[in-house]
Each structure stands twice: as structure tokens, then as C-alpha cells.
Amino acid sequence: MSKSKTKAKTKTKRKSRKKKFERVDGRKADELRPVKIETGVIPNADGSAYIEMGRNKIIAGVYGPREMHPKRLSKPHRGVLRVRYHMAPFSVDPRRSPAPSRRDTEIGMVMTDALEPALFLERYPRSVIDVYVEIIQADGGTRCASVNAAAVALVDAGIPMKDLVASCAAGKMEDHIVLDLGDYEDKKGQADVPVAYMPKLEEVTLLQMDGILTTDETVEAVELAIEGCKQVYEVQREALKKKYGMDEEDTAEDAEESEESGEEPAESEEEDK
Amino acid sequence: MSNNIVSRLKRKKIEEVLEAGTRMDGRDLNDFREIEVRTNFLEKSEGSAEVRMGKTHIVVGVKAGLGTPFDDTPDEGVLMCNAEYTPVAHQTWEPGPPPHGAIELARVVDRGLRSAEILNMEDLGLVSGEKVYIVFVDLYVLNWDGNLIDACGLGALAALKGAEIPVFKVSKKNEVSETDKTQKLELRCEPIPITIYKIGKHFILDATADEEEVADGRLTVTLDENNNVTTLQKAGPVGFTVDEIKKCINIASEKAAEIRSQAVASE
Numbered sequence: 001m002s003k004s005k006t007k008a009k010t011k012t013k014r015k016s017r018k019k020k021f022e023r024v025d026g027r028k029a030d031e032l033r034p035v036k037i038e039t040g041v042i043p044n045a046d047g048s049a050y051i052e053m054g055r056n057k058i059i060a061g062v063y064g065p066r067e068m069h070p071k072r073l074s075k076p077h078r079g080v081l082r083v084r085y086h087m088a089p090f091s092v093d094p095r096r097s098p099a100p101s102r103r104d105t106e107i108g109m110v111m112t113d114a115l116e117p118a119l120f121l122e123r124y125p126r127s128v129i130d131v132y133v134e135i136i137q138a139d140g141g142t143r144c145a146s147v148n149a150a151a152v153a154l155v156d157a158g159i160p161m162k163d164l165v166a167s168c169a170a171g172k173m174e175d176h177i178v179l180d181l182g183d184y185e186d187k188k189g190q191a192d193v194p195v196a197y198m199p200k201l202e203e204v205t206l207l208q209m210d211g212i213l214t215t216d217e218t219v220e221a222v223e224l225a226i227e228g229c230k231q232v233y234e235v236q237r238e239a240l241k242k243k244y245g246m247d248e249e250d251t252a253e254d255a256e257e258s259e260e261s262g263e264e265p266a267e268s269e270e271e272d273k
Numbered sequence: 274m275s276n277n278i279v280s281r282l283k284r285k286k287i288e289e290v291l292e293a294g295t296r297m298d299g300r301d302l303n304d305f306r307e308i309e310v311r312t313n314f315l316e317k318s319e320g321s322a323e324v325r326m327g328k329t330h331i332v333v334g335v336k337a338g339l340g341t342p343f344d345d346t347p348d349e350g351v352l353m354c355n356a357e358y359t360p361v362a363h364q365t366w367e368p369g370p371p372p373h374g375a376i377e378l379a380r381v382v383d384r385g386l387r388s389a390e391i392l393n394m395e396d397l398g399l400v401s402g403e404k405v406y407i408v409f410v411d412l413y414v415l416n417w418d419g420n421l422i423d424a425c426g427l428g429a430l431a432a433l434k435g436a437e438i439p440v441f442k443v444s445k446k447n448e449v450s451e452t453d454k455t456q457k458l459e460l461r462c463e464p465i466p467i468t469i470y471k472i473g474k475h476f477i478l479d480a481t482a483d484e485e486e487v488a489d490g491r492l493t494v495t496l497d498e499n500n501n502v503t504t505l506q507k508a509g510p511v512g513f514t515v516d517e518i519k520k521c522i523n524i525a526s527e528k529a530a531e532i533r534s535q536a537v538a539s540e
Contacts, residue, residue: 094344102376102379102380106377106380109373109377110507110508113490113507113509113510116510191388198512202514202515203512203514204512204513204515204518205512205513207505207506207507207513207518208506208507209503209504209505210384210387210503210504212388212389212390212502212503213502214500214501215500215501215522215523215526218505218522219515219518219522222515222518223515226515
């Protein structure tokens, strides 16, 4: 487990369930899989990050803002965020075709919508920010892990952001609402609710669900997933601090710099807490 | 979601009207346009439905036939949704590979049906690992004026409800042969997607193309007749607070029954 993983101090109000319930990997209902994030893993990219979330192994690289190709996709008044989610043929069992699937396209879309609210795209007319995500090994919850890596890679690329975006799923397994479904739980579970969350702005930017849940359970799962996102957020911050050696004073300096440009990045708001 | 000068003016006007508690076409925020449904009007498909929701016009065709099962579910039939944005449907739509919107539309409708377990997939298996029923649900957009997910979800349900699929015989040697009989598809539930569009601080249902174009984002909630949620899908470059999500789920669960009752041919 990573050193940067912080202790789970989730204060979920849920009562302990009637029967003793055990998860396949022995985790508690509100316990994340181990999360490890490393930044700057692809020297050629403007920003990059590698994440392990359980047995998920995912790499994300950011290129841009740069000129948009093809040009007809560019917008005269703002930049475009373009996320490509792609699974390696050997990332799952059995092997999958390397050609992009409909699933990949949809995940690319929801990831774009998950990350865009954190950016200032109006600053980059006619440009594109390309985020490339490669799934090296999949273990359930790849879209959440991908969002986590992509958000850190965007920061690593020096792109100003309103907030980090952290992501985690919750779901239902054997009638229990549980956090961060692994591969087995994803396949055998009754529902899966991936969520991405901006912890400072307190907004959900990715929300999907499939399975069967009552409306109350749906809300409970979303709230549990948000608690998971907050824990992931701490790991993301640690990973960034580790690379940029930021202590609290550095962050304050950074805030001053960015004030000149009229915007306050998320990191600077940290001090207010 | 667009930001050019025309849509900024449009947005301003639409928001102004919403502020006054109504819509450009005079509807209330949670009103749908008039819905017209026609079913089983195509002879060559196993089931069909045509839905008009205001000027939005879609056709759903259900085709069922023989196929091979997926490796991980050798005893289960296959249910598959596909969506087509035809170039006749809007001046900006062109022939070519499906745009992202069409892929999302197909997948959200598909998930709504499948995660609700609308069909008993095991009943659709014939010979383990070799032959199963494949049920295709093709969503065909003929005129686009917004709210395609709800229109197509309603159409898919109506088409499946009326569908009669051919009966296949399985011999002792596991040979599959055709018969001239047909049977009704047995539906286990009736999922209906309701999409809530967010424009500023307002939430509206059944957005027109104009409203959809200026909306910040949307959240689709699919509910079955027991008010269970079977699909969520958030889209658009905007965040939702937890309270907004709760509000959307409430709006959808209040509306779903009314829309579900339309999944039969109108008068």
C-alpha cells in the first residue's frame, strides 16, 4: 500500500447491517482498495500520471494546450478538451481487440464531461488539450481510476484548474452498499455507481449507474462514493506534493502568482480550511 | 452547451422565460410535449414503434433472430441496442460513422433495458454455447428536436411490448430449426428514462433542440415500475451538487409513471 494513502476516516451514518457481511477481498464496506499515484511518468508528455487502484494499472498523458487537428473541430472562442480512453488488448481476459469500442467512446465522453468543469477552457481559443488514457490492466472501476490519473496529469501539465477531480464508485453487493467495487464485485454485484467529484466545489461531475437500486439506495451510494472520492483526493494531493515538493508556504506563493492572472487555483484555497 | 453568439442570445432569452416559471413554448418546467405513439406498424420487423414527442420523431424496430452467445454467458440470449442519427433528421447531421451522441444514446437506452433485466435472457438461450436468440433494438432518429433519450427509451419499451418473435425448435441432436409459430416477448419490467436538463439553476424536462443546445448539462434517470433506479447518466461539462441529484431523482420518479403509460399506441 502506498505511503501517501491516508487513513479512512469516513463518517458514514449507515448502521451496521443485520448479518455479518464479508467482501471477497476482506475489505470493509466503506474501504477503498489501495491507491497509489505517481506523476511525471511519461517524459515526452506535458503532464502525466500513473495510478494503481487495486489491480488497475493505468497511465494518463496530457498534451496541450496545443493547436487543434483537425482544425474543423476547433472552436474560435474556447479550447476543447479531448479524452481518449483506451484499453490494451492484454488488459482483460480474454484478449480484446485494440480497436476502439462503443464503450471506449462513451467513457471518453463521460470523462471529458467529468474533467472539463475543472478547467478554464475559455482561455485557450482554437486549441485542444488532449488527454490520453491507456488501461494497462483492468480490475473493475477503470473509468474512475482513469479520471483520477487524468486529473493529476492535467495538474502535472501545469494547466490551471478550479479544483482537482477525484473519482470512485460505490455499488451494491449482496444487498449491501459498498465502496469501490473490484472486478468480481463489478460483475456479480447488483449495481455500480461511478462518481467523480470536485471536493472543493462540492460538485459531482461524473455520475452513471447501472443495476437495480431503490431511490434511497441510489442517494446512499452516491454519498458513499463521494466519501471515497475525498479519500482518493488526499492521495492525489500527496502525489503532487511529492513531485513538486510543495509545503504550505509554496502553495501560498503559487496562489499569489495566479491571482495576477485573475484566477484562483484550487490549491490556494487549501489554506482557508 | 454551445457558446457562440447566437446561442448566447438564445440562452439569455430561454433563461429569462424560465425565470418567469415557463418555457419558450409555454409549457411548465416539468411538462412534456404532446406524445404520440404508434406500435407494430411495420410488417417485416418483429416489433416496432414510432414516437413523436413534439417535433422529435423516432422509429424503433425490433428484429429477432439466431446468433451465437457471448463466451461468458453461453446460456443467455443477447439484447442489443443501436442508434442511428439519420442525415434527414437535422441540417447539421451528416452521413458517416455514428457521432458520439448516437453511441451514448444507444448505450444509455441499452443499459436502461438490460440492467432492469427486462428480458429473461436464459429463456432466450437455445443450445448452450452455440445458438441463442439475438434481439436487436434499432433506434432510428428521423427528426431531431431534443430529448432523444426519453423518446427512444419510450419507443424501445413500446416496440418490445408489442414484439412477437419467431419460435425455434431444438431437436434432440441440438439442431435448431425454424417453425412458423411466433411468440410474444415476455417483459419482466417496464423501465423508462427521464432526462432532466440543467439550464443555470433551472431544471426542465423534455428539452427542445434549442433548450438542449443551451443547457449546461443533463442527468438521465431510468426507473422501472417499482420506482427502482436502473440507470443514471450525467452528461455535459457541469457539476451537480448532491442536493441537485436528489432533486433530479425525485422529478424523474414523479414523472416516470405518466410517461410509461404512453408506451402503448395512442388513440
